[in-house]
Amino acid sequence: MSLKVYNSLTRQKEVFEPINPPYVGMYVCGPTVSGESHLGHARPFITFDVVYRYLMHLGYKVRYVRNITDAGHFEEEGREAEDKISKKAVLEKLEPMELVQKYTNLYHWAMSQFNNLPPSIEPTATGHIVEQIEMIKKIIQDGYAYEANGSVYFDVEKYNIDFSAKGQPYGILSGRVLDDQIESTRELDNQDEKRNKSDFALWKKAPAEHIMRWQSPWGEGFPGWHIECSAMSTKYLGDEFDIHGGGMDLQFPHHECEIAQSTVCNHKMPARYWLHNNMITINGRKMGKSYNNVIKLSELFTGTHPLLEQAYAPSTVRFFILQSQYRSTLDFGNDALQGSEKALRRLMEAFEWLEQQDGLGAIGAATDTALDEKVNTLIAEFDEFMNDDLNTAKVIASMFELVPIINSIKDKHIATTALSANTVTLLKKQLHAYIKDIFGLQNSKANNNDKLEGVLQLLINIRKEAKNRKDFVTSDKIRNELSALGVQLKDEKDGGMSYTIQ
Ligand SMILES: [Zn+2]
Structure with missing residues (x-):
């Protein structure tokens, strides 16, 4: 039984075959540390933590790279003169790196609250300016980027023409065709410097007041956002690696730009499998400042946002997220979270009771063979559902069919010999593997x-x-x-x- 994942690039489920087994290279786009992480950020980081944990459970040696964007993320797509970090540093009267440190610390704190494992490498954009400049130079040499007034832009139209002929047009991942993209691009800053509206910045000239700036062959400036992921994934995972992950909102333009940049530089599609998690809505609405429904993680854990009826433990939020398959939509609401809180407690109580028991089960044949068979079927479903595009929702549903059986043994409604000792051993082993090692769940009871x-x-x-x-x-x-x-x-x-x- 092999793992199948939905590849956004081919729009189908495919058997996961690493390029160089047992090694797996996985790159996931990390946070922009210009502010505190919110609920929307929780889903990709928890999703890919479970992917990482599951791959390791399957025996792969995984190098998981998740970057920190501490420069170059523009305030608004196309409005490239405003770097989020620089802008916020001025607002908060902090050195840019002080601001970056503050929000990186908060982010790490939130990730550990969620029981997410740290990635193998967590590179920063500012730590890889040299690599980004080298990559930009290569793209210019190959004729797919041009300098204009101290900035460098990627020539999307030229790329699209040349690479369409090779079956890899710009838009291959998101399914957008270039004409649509041009139509939807609004008139924004620096359009006069660009040959075409859809061209994107690889390097921006720093205006006099811009506080984050580096020397480059094109004068003092700062890198564009997209180039950092191409530079860092190439450096740590090579020209071609196994998995690239992120939220669906990153497919266009971010991942599309990464594909174009890396393909020009390395003559290869950077990743084989592109995995994207769906978004979280709040009470049926998209999350956005204008709706006043952006819930920061610290507010979520302390219940201090006006939309929250109570504080929610990080383990409850983690469980809530895993109760849906990562590609399905997920709506956040107090009722749903309270339901998850109760369900997690029920699951953990049964699991923790079972973990403490020794000598359960009949030596030899079970006394209730039908029940014994049912339990074995449910346990086998864990792997089956996870291998079907990481369907954590279905695994949890199978666990909840096991909970009343465990409770019946606990309450002595069923004889301890109803199941065979072998079945009980397998049940304990698989529940432990899934609850602790793969899902990383913890009891939400107040510690x-x-x-x-x-x-x-x-x-x-x-x-x-x-x-x-x-x-x-x-x-x-x-x-x-x-x-x-x-x-x-x-x-x-x-x-x-x-x-x-x-
Ligand atoms: Zn990225």
Whole structure:
């Protein structure tokens, strides 16, 4: 039974065959650390953490590269003069690298809360300026990029003409044809520098006030966003690697641009399998600033966003995300999350009870052969469903058919000999492999850290109330005494409050 994954490039499920088994190279686009990660970011990182864990479970030696974008991500596609990091650094009155460090730390904190394993390599865009410049030089030499006024643009039209002839047009991944793309591109900055509207920046000349700048053959400037992923994936995974992952929103233009850049430089399609997770909606709506429904991860864990009825433990959110197959849409709402919280607790209670039992099951034949057979079928489904494009939803459904059976043994409604000892051993082994190693689930029951978070949140709320009624003696007392304990409170611009523990 082999693993099949849906390849966005070919639009079909394909048997996963690594280029150089048992090694697997996987590149996943990481965060832009100009702000705090939100709920929408949780899905790709949890999805690909499970892909990483499952590949290792299958025995592959995986090199998982997930970058940190700390330069070059423009504020708006096409509006290339504004770099997100530079803009936010000015706003927050921080050195750009101070800002990057702050949000990288927060991101790592959130990832560990989710029990995501760290990637094998986590390269940064600013750490790979030289590699990006070298790649841009190569693209210019090959005639697919041109310099204009200190900036360098990729010549999409020329690429499309030449590579269409080779069966690899621009738009091969997203299915967009170039004419549509030109139609939909609005008039934005620097269009006069570009030969065609669909051309994208590989390097941008830094305006005088731009604080992040590097020397290049084209003068002082900074790299475009797309080139960093091509440069870093090539450096760490080679010209051709196995899996490239990310959210569906990255298919166009980001991954399309990566394909074009890497193909010109390395004369190969960079990755064989392109995996994309679907998006999360909030109460049926797309997430967006204008809807006021962007829930930061720290708000989610503490229940401090107005849309939240309560705090949700990271393990609950992780479980909620895995309850859907990664390519299906997923709608976030309090009811759904509360359902996940209860379900996870029920699953973990049965699992943890079973883990602690020794000597369950009949030595020799089971006394209830039909039940024994049913349990074996359900266990076998775990691998079957995971191998069918990583269908975590169906695996969890099979687990929930096992939960009442485990509970019946626990409550002595079924004899401990109903199942054979071999079946019980297999059940324990497979549940452990899937719950702990592959899905990375933890019991969401409040542990001491959660309790501490709860106490801190309570103090923050009391302090807020004190401030609202202008009782500054109380509010200062809370701040100062927490500070003496090594807990620093900080007022955020949006009226919220964050804390750091030293
Ligand atoms: Zn990327």
